[in-house]
Amino acid sequence: MKKSTATQTKIYCANCVHCKLVPKPAGEGSYMLRVRCSAGKWKKSSGEEKLYKYCTVAQRSIEYCEAYDPMGDVNEFIHDLQATLPAVDEIYQIAKGEHQ
Ligand code: SF4
Numbered sequence: 001m002k003k004s005t006a007t008q009t010k011i012y013c014a015n016c017v018h019c020k021l022v023p024k025p026a027g028e029g030s031y032m033l034r035v036r037c038s039a040g041k042w043k044k045s046s047g048e049e050k051l052y053k054y055c056t057v058a059q060r061s062i063e064y065c066e067a068y069d070p071m072g073d074v075n076e077f078i079h080d081l082q083a084t085l086p087a088v089d090e091i092y093q094i095a096k097g098e099h100q
Helices: 054-059 074-084
Strands: 019-025 030-037 091-093
Touching (some): 030 054, 054 074
Antiparallel strands (some): 019 030, 030 091
C-alpha cells in the first residue's frame, strides 16, 4: 500500500512527472518558456488551463495532489533546479537553419 507523505512534506510541482516545460510563441522567431500540468490541475477561474512562467516553477508548491508522481528526491531536485533556473522571464530566439 502506498502511503501519502503530503502531511510531512510539501509537494513541489516541479518534481512531478506531470509538470511539463512548453514553449510559448513570443513574436517572430522567438519564444518564452512556460510550465503546464499535464494532469490538468492548473486552471483559471474560467476553467481555462493556466500556464506559469518557467522562472517561477520552483515556487509552485501545494499541500496535497492525488496525481502527484515524484521524479526523485525533492530536496536535491529543487536545490539543483533553483541553481539553474533563469531569474526572469527570458525570451529565447529560435536558431535559424537548425532543422532536423
Ligand atoms: S499533477 Fe499535481 S503535483 Fe503534479 S504538476 Fe499537476 S498539480 Fe502539481
